[in-house]
Amino acid sequence: MHRPSAFLWSLALLALALPGVARGQALDARRMGMGGVVLGSGGTGANVAYDAVPAPRSRDEGRSLALPLGLIQLLADPPELDPDDPDFNAFELANLLYNPPWHLQLVKPDAPSGDVTISVAKNSLAVDLAELHELFPEEGTQFGGVAGSGGFSVAVGRFSLGIAPLIHDQNKLTLNDALQGALARGEPFVPNTDYVMNDAGRGQAAVGLQAGYAQRLLGAGDDPRAAGGWGIYAGARAKALRGLAYGDVTGDVGFTTPDTLFGSSSVVLDYHALMRTAGPGDGGLGYGLDLGAVWVAGGTELGVGVNNVATRLPWKTLVREAYRDTATGNYVMAELARDQRFTSTVPATVTLNVAQRMGPWLLAADAVQGVLRWSGHAGAETWFGNLAVRGGLTYDQNRMVQYSLGGGLRLGRVGLDAALATNSRNLTRERGLELGLGLTVY
Amino acid sequence: MRTARRASLALALAALLAGCGDRNLVLSVDILSFLSPSQTQSTIGPMPGVPGGAATGEIPLVDDQQIQLFEGLGDASEVKAVTVTARIESADSTGSGTDTLRVYLTSSADPPTSQPPVLTAVVAMTPGVTDTVTAVLDGSPALADLFTRKLVRLSITNSVRGPDVGETLNARTRLIELQAVVIAGRKPV
Numbered sequence: 001m002h003r004p005s006a007f008l009w010s011l012a013l014l015a016l017a018l019p020g021v022a023r024g025q026a027l028d029a030r031r032m033g034m035g036g037v038v039l040g041s042g043g044t045g046a047n048v049a050y051d052a053v054p055a056p057r058s059r060d061e062g063r064s065l066a067l068p069l070g071l072i073q074l075l076a077d078p079p080e081l082d083p084d085d086p087d088f089n090a091f092e093l094a095n096l097l098y099n100p101p102w103h104l105q106l107v108k109p110d111a112p113s114g115d116v117t118i119s120v121a122k123n124s125l126a127v128d129l130a131e132l133h134e135l136f137p138e139e140g141t142q143f144g145g146v147a148g149s150g151g152f153s154v155a156v157g158r159f160s161l162g163i164a165p166l167i168h169d170q171n172k173l174t175l176n177d178a179l180q181g182a183l184a185r186g187e188p189f190v191p192n193t194d195y196v197m198n199d200a201g202r203g204q205a206a207v208g209l210q211a212g213y214a215q216r217l218l219g220a221g222d223d224p225r226a227a228g229g230w231g232i233y234a235g236a237r238a239k240a241l242r243g244l245a246y247g248d249v250t251g252d253v254g255f256t257t258p259d260t261l262f263g264s265s266s267v268v269l270d271y272h273a274l275m276r277t278a279g280p281g282d283g284g285l286g287y288g289l290d291l292g293a294v295w296v297a298g299g300t301e302l303g304v305g306v307n308n309v310a311t312r313l314p315w316k317t318l319v320r321e322a323y324r325d326t327a328t329g330n331y332v333m334a335e336l337a338r339d340q341r342f343t344s345t346v347p348a349t350v351t352l353n354v355a356q357r358m359g360p361w362l363l364a365a366d367a368v369q370g371v372l373r374w375s376g377h378a379g380a381e382t383w384f385g386n387l388a389v390r391g392g393l394t395y396d397q398n399r400m401v402q403y404s405l406g407g408g409l410r411l412g413r414v415g416l417d418a419a420l421a422t423n424s425r426n427l428t429r430e431r432g433l434e435l436g437l438g439l440t441v442y
Numbered sequence: 443m444r445t446a447r448r449a450s451l452a453l454a455l456a457a458l459l460a461g462c463g464d465r466n467l468v469l470s471v472d473i474l475s476f477l478s479p480s481q482t483q484s485t486i487g488p489m490p491g492v493p494g495g496a497a498t499g500e501i502p503l504v505d506d507q508q509i510q511l512f513e514g515l516g517d518a519s520e521v522k523a524v525t526v527t528a529r530i531e532s533a534d535s536t537g538s539g540t541d542t543l544r545v546y547l548t549s550s551a552d553p554p555t556s557q558p559p560v561l562t563a564v565v566a567m568t569p570g571v572t573d574t575v576t577a578v579l580d581g582s583p584a585l586a587d588l589f590t591r592k593l594v595r596l597s598i599t600n601s602v603r604g605p606d607v608g609e610t611l612n613a614r615t616r617l618i619e620l621q622a623v624v625i626a627g628r629k630p631v
Contacts, residue, residue, distance in 0.1 A: 117468040120511065121475035262476070262510050 025425065027066040027102055029438030033406015033419030034379025035392020038353040038366040040294070040301055045148065046351035046368070047305025049235035049292035051160055052214035054223060062415060062442035069437055070101035089113065091135075091427055098143070099425035099432070106420070109430035125189040125261050127182060134428040136175060136184040143397070144170025144371035146308060146349055153210065160212040166241060166288070166311075168346050170371045171201035179254070189257055196254030204246040204344055206286065206313055212237035214292075225357075230297035237290040243283025243313045246344055249275045251322070271331060273322045276342060284314035288346065299357035304350070311346035347371045360384075373397045379404070386410040390419070398424045400431070408440065415440035466522070469624040471589055473596065474617065476509045481598070486541065486567075487612035489604030495539065500599040503543075503617075506553050509594045522625045524586030526561050526579045529619035534567040537611030539604045541565045543577075545620070546597040549588050554597040560585055567613045574618070589624045 026036035040050055055061065079096070080087040092111035114130025135141070146168045153162025179195040181187035189195070214235025221229030251273025288311030294303040319337040324330070353366035365378040379392030388408035396402055406419030417438040422431050474482065481504045489496050530543055545561040546554035563577035588594055598620075604611045 113465055115466045115468050117470065119470045119472070121472035124472075124475070264510065 025099065025102070025423070026421075027436070028064045029066060029406060029417035029419045029436040030064055030381075030388075030390065030408065030440065031379075032103075032421050032436045033390035033392065033404055033408075033417065034364065034381055035377045035394045035402075035404050036421070037364045037377040037379040037392060038303075038351055038368070039364060040303060040353065040355060046307065046349075047235075047292035047294060047303045047353070048212050048237040048290045049214050049233045049294040049303065049305070051155065051212055051235055052158065052216055052233045053231070053294055053296060053301075054225070056225060057223065062440040064417065065439045065441075066102065067437040067439065068102050069104035069435065073104055074101045095426045098427065099423065103421075103434040103436040105432065105434050107431070107433035109426045109428060109432050111426075112428055120262060122263070123191065123261050126186065127189075128186050129183060131428075133184050133186065134430075136180060137429065138180065138184070140172060140174035142170075142172040142372050144168075144347075146346060146371055148307060151210075153212075158213055158215050160210070160214075160237075162210045162212075164208060164210055166206045166208055166239070166308075166346065167204075168371070169201075169203040170347075171199070172372065173197065173199045176254075189261060191257050191259050191261060194254060194256050196252055198250075198252050200248075200250045202248040202344075204313060204346070205244045206241040206283065207244060208239040208241035208288065210237055210239050212290075224296035225298060227298065231295070233294040233296070235290075235292045239288035239290070239311070241286040241288055241311070241313055243278070243286060243315055243344075244280050246278040246283070246313070246315050246317065246342075247276070248344075249273055251275075268329065269324065271322060271324050275320045275322065276317045276340075277320075278315040278317045278342075282316040282318075282339075284316070286311070286313035286343075288312070301353075301355050303353045305353075306348055306350050308346045308348045311348075313344045313346070315342050315344060316340070317342045370397060373399075388415075388417075392421075394421075394423075396424055398429045400424045400429065402431075406436075410440075410442065413442050415442060465627075467626040469589060469622075469626060471511065471622045471624070472620075473509070473622060474620040476507065476596070477504060477617075477620075481507070482618075483614065483616040484541075484600055485614050486539075486602050487537065487604075487610060489537065489539065489602065489611040491537070491605040491607045491610065493606050495606045496604040498602045500544065500555075500601045502597060502599050504596055504598040506555075507596045509596055511589065511592060511594060520627050521583050521586035521590055522627055523583070524581040524589065524622055524624045526581055526585070526622045527619060528561055528563050528577045528617065529574055530563055530565050530577075530615055531572070531574050531618050532565045532567050532613060532615045533572040534569055534611075534613040536569055537567075537605045537609040537613070538569055539567050539602060539611045539613070541567065541613075541615050542601045542603075543615075543617070544599045544601075546599075547585070547588055548595050549591040549593060550595075554595045555599070565615060567611065569609060576619075586624050586626075589622055590626065 026032040031039060038046055079092050082088055089111045095111055112131040112134055117128040119126045148164055148166050151162055151164025153160050176196045178193050179197055182189050212235060216231045216233050219231030223229050224231035253269055253271045255269050289309045290307040291309055292305040316339045319340050320333055320335050322333045325332050350369040351366060355364040360382045362381045367374060367376045375397050376395040381388055381390045386409060390406035392404045394402040402422045404419060404421035408415050408417040417440055419436045422433050424431055484503060543563045544559035546557060547560050548554045548557050561577055561579045563575055565575045
């Protein structure tokens with residue numbers, strides 16, 4: 001059994017972490033306990049205008065450091081990477097991409113498994129995929145995200161300068177009704193029917209220099225959260241991006257059943273796909289822009305952040321076509337163009353957040369328009385002396401409601417936060433439960 | 443430009459299976475469904491009793507029938523085992539004797555009967571008795587491998603030995619099940 005070193009695992013997990021955050025994983029135990037809700041200036045860089053909003057003076061606000069309990073769990077029992085090993089399960093590895101193991105997995109959905117049974121007769125074909133049928137939800141499988149955090153920045157007055165990666169991935173896989181029925185519901189294949197699967201995927205990575213500027217446009221008082229104070233803030237962040245890698249594919253794979261399923265003619269897959277790829281040497285200099293606005297009045301705040309407004313990346317791409325040659329029956333990969341100029345876009349994401357502080361209570365909610373779907377979060381926090389109690393709900397990208405609960409203990413200038421939260425970040429969208437811990441410096 | 447190997451639905455399914463470590467692909471082939479009713483039944487007799495019993499020799503019921511299966515399955519999977527099951531129903535009106543059913547399978551260019559039978563079932567016929575005989579063979583990986591090929595060639599013969607004394611044999615036999623179940627795993631990378 002191959003056991004990769006802890007160092008290699010750490011590198012791999014760092015690479016995994018960004019897509020996970022893009023899919024709504026909250027690393028901060030405080031946010032996690034509040035349903036993953038965006039908390040303004042303590043949030044995720046979703047709204048550049050918060051750079052100009054004064055940090056809350058509440059004694060309950062601090063800077064958090066998430067503790068990677070899940071990494072310890074993973075390093076203690078890493079998944080099998082040798083495909084020839086009986087314990088190897090590619091779906092388990094895929095689940096790590098969906099839900100990077102930052103937190104301790106208390107209830108971990110099993111990766112799909114089970115024997116596949118194919119029953120064949122002259123004019124009958126049925127496929128029982130066992131648990132694998134869960135890979136094909138009725139509405140198709142789609143996921144995607146844009147991660148732009150993870151770098152570092154310094155603030156100088158109203159300006160900020162930084163460097164950060166930008167990673168975008170999305171994929172949408174759909175089956176036609178006939179194939180959906182056969183694979184997901186175990187319905188038998190029937191003669192003279194088209195069975196088609198379509199997949200459209202895109203991924204790109206870049207690294208960028210960022211220059212931001214944010215300021216108060218209108219307001220009263222030095223502290224907008226003080227009694228009688230208010231402020232309207234706006235910000236913009238320009239990004240100069242260097243493309244590192246790009247790939248997209250759009251393809252159909254399918255077959256048409258003959259009059260007799262296993263008669264004189266065999267069922268052969270037809271395949272057609274267009275692929276465009278570019279490597280690190282093929283990326284050009286692109287640009288991007290984030291915009292944001294915040295209104296703060298006493299205990300109330302409302303923010304709108306739009307990231308990647310008109311973000312563009314130029315590439316020199318290799319364009320290829322894959323298809324089945326009907327004359328020879330062979331599958332062919334043909335090069336259509338080399339060094340073809342192409343400009344990719346990064347989808348804009350929108351975050352709308354609202355928060356209301358009422359005495360010891362903080363109520364917050366947000367709606368996030370992601371790459372393919374939107375999600376929503378709501379959470380509450382209150383303090384009893386040095387003890388914080390939190391709870392929240394998430395409407396996630398799989399259209400499921402998730403639950404979270406958390407607490408915090410403050411001891412002087414240091415606090416310990418813990419959170420329990422459910423999620424469906426796995427291939428089969430089953431509910432999992434994880435525990436997050438974090439340290440807070442007040 | 444480069445070419446890739448031909449693939450098939452089964453290959454796609456095997457690829458899906460490939461993610462699942464030690465899980466199996468279970469391929470159940472209803473061989474009987476590929477045969478016409480006239481190929482699955484025979485009328486025996488009249489065969490009068492002669493000393494030692496008269497023998498018909500092997501008479502083809504199915505003569506080199508070609509069965510199209512999946513293309514490419516063998517490329518992606520490694521067979522582990524196969525079970526071939528045959529059930530024969532015999533209905534005897536008069537006389538006694540035996541009917542030996544032989545099943546031949548191959549995927550080579552040679553006719554199936556050039557190889558030894560993969561399954562042999564002997565049906566004893568008793569006057570006035572309708573009976574069912576089941577023969578089960580746990581085959582070798584080589585036999586299992588046949589079912590991962592695109593084309594399987596099938597021959598079935600029966601040979602009857604009549605009574606050596608007593609009533610003339612008149613009977614009917616019918617193949618009512620012929621099925622192969624193949625267990626295949628993922629081919630090592």
